[in-house]
Each structure stands twice: as C-alpha cells, then as structure tokens.
Amino acid sequence: MKIASQMAVVTDSTSIDDLPEAVLSTVIAAISDVRSRNSAALVCRKWCRLERATRTALMLRGNLRDIFMVPSCFHSISHLDLSLISPWGYPLTSACDPGFIVAILRRAFPSITSLTLYARNPYTITLVAPLWPNLKHVKLVRWHQRPQIAAVGDELKILFSLCEQLTSLDLSLFYCWTDDVLPTLESYPSVACNLTHLNLLNPSFSDGFRSHEIIGITGACPNLQDFRAACLFDPRYIGFIDDEALVAISTNCPKLAVLHLAETSALSNARANLEDEVQTPENSRISASTLIEMFSGLPLLEELVFDICNIIRDSGPALEALKSKCPKLKSLKLGQFHGISLPVESKLDGVALCQGLESLSISSAGDLSDMGLIAIGRGCCALAKIEVHGCENITIKGMRTLASLLHKTLKEVKISSCKHLGASATLRALEPIQDRIKKLHFDCIWDSTEDIDDTDEAEDLDQYQSDVRYRSLKQSEEHHRRSTISCPTRKKRRISYDLSENGHCGSSLRTWDKLQSLSIWIPVGQLLTPLASAGIEKVPNLEEITIKVEGDCRELSKPVEREFGLSSLLNYPKLSRMNFDCSDTIGYAHTAPSGQMDLSLWERFHLIGIGHLNLRELDYWPPQDRDVNQRSLSLPAAGLLQECIGLRKLFIHGTTHEHFMMFLLRIPNLRDVQLREDYYPAPENDMSTEMRADSCSRFEAALNERHIPD
Helix, strand or coil: CHHHHHHHHHHHHCCHHHCCHHHHHHHHHCCCCHHHHHHHHCCCHHHHHHHHHHCCEEECCCEHHHHHHCCCCCCCCCEEEECCCECCCCCHHHCCCHHHHHHHHHHHCCCCCEEEEECCCHHHHHHHHHHCCCCCEEEEEECCCCCCCCCCCHHHHHHHHHCCCCCEEEEEEECCCHHHHHHHHHHCHHHHHHCCEEEECCCCCCCCECHHHHHHHHHHCCCCCEEEEEECCCCCCCCCCCHHHHHHHHHHCCCCCEEEEEECHHHCCCCCCCCCCCCCCCECCCCHHHHHHHHHCCCCCCEEEEEEEEEECCCHHHHHHHHHHCCCCCEEEEEEECCCCCCECCECCHHHHCCCCCEEEEECCCCCCHHHHHHHHHHCCCCCEEEEECCCCCCHHHHHHHHHHCCCCCCEEEEECCCCCCHHHHHHHCHHHCCCCCEEEEECCCCHHHCCCHHHHHHHHHHHHHHHHHHHHCCCHHHHHHHHCCCCCCCCCCCCCCCCHHHCCCCCCCECCCCCEEEEEEECCCCCHHHHHHHHCECCCCCEEEEEEEEEHHHCCCCCCCCCCHHHHHHCCCCCEEEEECCCEECCCCCCCCCCCCHHHHHHHHHCCHHHCCCCEEEEECCEECCCCECECCHHHHHHHCCCCCCCEEEECCECCHHHHHHHHHCCCCCEEEECCCCCCCCCCCCCCCCCHHHHHHHHHHHHHCCCCC
C-alpha cells in the first residue's frame, strides 16, 4: 500500500516539463500558429529558449531606424519577411547607412532560404539578395509605381543573377510589367529550368499575359509544379490565350500540380450591382476538345483555377474528363463555364462526376440550375468547401438540398452575387449544416422579397421536395443502386432529398455552434442591424468577422439612420478580430455637393458603435476618392477608433494626418499599429499635411514609450 501511495504521488507530480528536452523541442516545433508559439514562449525560460530555437519563420515590422534591435536568438529562421518594415513602403536603401543594415541582417539570420521583400527600387534587390546565396524562395512586393528602368526585366535579372539556386518566385504583389518576365527567364535558362513554383497572378497587370508569353514562360520552366498567371482571354485583343497556349502549358509543364489561370478583371474585389443590367459576355475561343487535350497532359494536377470573363460553352464533356485524366484533383474553380452540370433525370454529368473534389468554386455559370446543384451534391460527396458566385438561377431550394446531401462533410460555404440568395434566403438554405459549418460568407441584401411567411415557404419547399422525390423514384432500381454507391466512402443508402431537418422548414433556435469566421458583403448605404434577425443571431463561438462595404457614395443622399449598426455585433461574445474593408466605397474626400456627405461623414456613419465591441485586432481599409488617389483615415474615424479600449493590433490600410494618429495613443493596451498604402498605385509622395517617415517614427516612438498594463 505504501509503494502504491508513493507511485500515486509520483504520477500526480508528473508534468510536461518532465519530458526530455528533445521531445519537448519536437512538440514546440510542431506548433505552426504564431499566436500559439508566442504564448508558449511566455510559459517559462525553458519553453522560451526552445521556442526561439525551433522557430523557422519571422516577420519584422519594427522601424527601420531601430534595426540594431533585431534579435539574434532565432538561429533556425529560414523564412524572413521584410515587406512590412516601418515606415511602410520606404526602401531599405533610405537608411543613413545601408551597409550597417546588411551587416545586422546577415549576423542575425544566417540561414535564410525564403525571403519576402518590399523592393521599391532595383538597388534594394542588389543590397539584400547577396546576403543569402542559398535563397530558394523569393516573394517581391511593391505597391508603388514601377521605377524607370533602362531595359525591361532589369530588376528581375538582378535577382536571378544573385540567386542561382532559386526554385520559387512570387510576383503576385509586385507592381511590374508583363514584359519584364519572359526576357528574364530567357536570359537565365539554368535558373528558369530549376523553378518549380511561379506566381504571376498579379492584379496590377493591365491586360495579363498573352499567348506567346505563356508559351515562352512554360517552355523556359519545364519543371514547374505550381504555376499561376493573370492571362488575356478576351478574343477581341491581339494575342489572346488560345487553344495553342493551353495545350502548350500541359506539353511544356507535365509535372504541374497547381494551375491557376485568371483574367486580371477576375482578380479585382470590386463587384457589379445586382440591380444593374448586366451585358452577356462574348463566347471564348476555347473549345472543350482543347480542354480535354490539356487535362490529358496533366495527370498530377491537384488544384485547378480557370477564371475567365468570356463564356466557355458546352464544357460538360471536358469536366467529365477531369475524373479520369486528373485523378488527384482536389480543388476546382471555374468562371464563366456553361454546361457544368446538366443532369438528365438521375444521370450525373459534368463536374458532378468528379467524386474526389474537396473544394469547388463556381462563378457566373449562367445555365446552372437547382437540379444541377443537387447533382453536384450527389456526385461530389467529399466536398468540404463550396463557393457560388453570380449564378442567377440558383435558389434556396437547390442550395438547401445541396446542404442536406453534404451535411457530413461541408464546412465552408461562400454565396455571393446570386440574385435569388440574399441574406435570409442563404441562411435558411444552410440550416441543415448550421451546427457544423465553420466558415461562411454571404451578401447582406435585405430584399423585401425575402420577407416571406414561414408557412408559405414551408409549403413551397415541401412541394419542391415532393417533385424531386417523384422524379428520382420513377427511375429503375439499377439507377438507384448506382446513385447510392456512387461514393464508396459512404454506406449504401437511399438518396433522400430532405429539404429540412426534422421534417419541417423553419427552426426557432438558429444556433451556429461551430461557426468561427463570418464574412459579409453589404452595399453602401444599407444597415447592418438586420443581420441577427436574418438568422445569424446565435453564434457562440464566432471569433472573426470580415465586413466588405462597397458602392458609390456620390450617388446617395444622407442616410436616414445615424449609424451603420456595428453595435449589433455585441450578440457575438467571443468576437475579437475584425476586417472592416471600405476600400471600394467611393466618395468625395473633400467638400461634397449640397445634400451629400463627404467621406469623413461616411466613415463616422460606418464606425459608430465600434468602441462597444471587445476587439483585440482590427484591419481597417478607409474609403477612397479615386479622382485624387486618396485613401485616408479622417478625424471622425480616428476619434471613434480610440474608443476601442481592448485593441492590441491595429492596421490601417491607408494614410492619415499625424495628429489623428496621436488619438490612438489613448487606447491603453495598443501595442502594434501600422499604416499601409497597399493599393495600386500607392502614392509616391504624401501631402505635406499627411504621414511621412518622420511623422510615423514620432508616433511609433510615443507608442513604444507607453507602459502596457499587461
């Protein structure tokens, strides 16, 4: 008994600290989340030492003048991000002694193989790239205008000449020309041949890459495994992407696992008004037979994005070929594809035959109906994520049936720009998975046509359910057998098109237990207050929300209500992070005409009530006056933001006056603030009354001098 008692005491006193240091180091090294790593470093000295020794990625956001304070204890850092050094957008070469900066970085981080750099001018690349000759991955960032260079491609040629072991290049946020890429690859064929990842999906390109450029790029990089490019598909322009270019991609790069091809206009976040008359786009020159030939040459493909602005008709046979030609395909995004799913009775076709898909995004599929969506739910039984954008024929009936069919796997849903799926309709359609979904996006369209009596809607849905059952049960037993065993991971069962849970349509308790991230789009001038009543009232675990406000304020009069409705978010007790994006809200930065409001008053309208929320992190994009290329935080906005007393991090994606920033010093726990003019093109020189490098440094000095209570 005594021995047992002693063993019990020993067992009770055992903790994680008793693990061998090698094991504990492996456990801490497996933590990928930055916040969790930071928390682990605060446990004790031993954990702090092990966390520093195992951290592999680091982002520097300090002021350039304090570069001497860069820590030298992170010996295992292999990825370094220098794109957000403060003052944002200023090159490293603007320092008094660039050579001193080079020496500090080389001593602190000797083993860098992956680098993200804000390269405002070519000299920045010349200064930094030689520090780490073993660089394999480089991401260049530049939101400012491309500087005047003697010859096209000179900046990239400097990089290629200094980084001969380069295998990955990311130019998705680098303001340059399409003409800069191909000459560089042709000038350094050995480096181009070693590239396995090339990201050219840049929204700053005016037109995108043309056919001969895509053929040349893929021909110079035969070992690519990940290729992303903004392309010109419009047949009205000379050199548009044609059948020859698509076939060349699969012929030149047969090892591709990820392929993204998109129009530059498709990369823009701006959206058309649903009430505006939309012109039908022209047909593309891409045929289904070409797509089949292309897919046949890419047997290793796992992720495919084909987002264009011209209609590809009769694409069903090509999408059916994906099942056999690309058996590893897990993620698919299609824009302007017609014939995606056109089932006849119970026979599946098109993309519905791709049973291995886990993520599917469909944009502007003009002929996709509810029955086609249901067929996708029947066939793609492993879907965990689905996005539907601009599909006018989709209704609550088809989306609700899809949710019912995929209720065991579906975790992430995005529905936008669908004429018949406003806020209330979307949330009612997703009721079958409301206790499982983790990430959700929808449009806050408070349409009067959605105010339907629950009884009438239930009768309508029941009638639709009966119609679907009638059509499916009329099929032969052989068709039923094929439908039920089409997904080998599921048990054999009879297809059920139950449009509601527990046999009824409505639910008095709409609790979204697992929803952690919510994203909404709302037109400018509309209110946020109906959000809870639309069906999203009980979300106990919501941690992050993204709000996108878009529209032209110049076409609107002064709102009747005083505030936008951020106070209504108090219903979500765990909400701590917010992305509030008004960058596509356009108005007058200065004096507005009589009867209208300038952007400062619109900012006050949108931000009233934000101080009531218990936010810890906030990313805010101020509205913009595009006529003067100004996106600036106004005085009312600064005054309202200072009321967020719980804020720890604040990133303002624009500029502002220095004395407006001083308002933010009244937030007691604020530790991390940065201004970022990350929009094309970022202003070259701020106005004399707005933030400059000295102004930013003075604010950061005042912020760092404060005592943080915790």
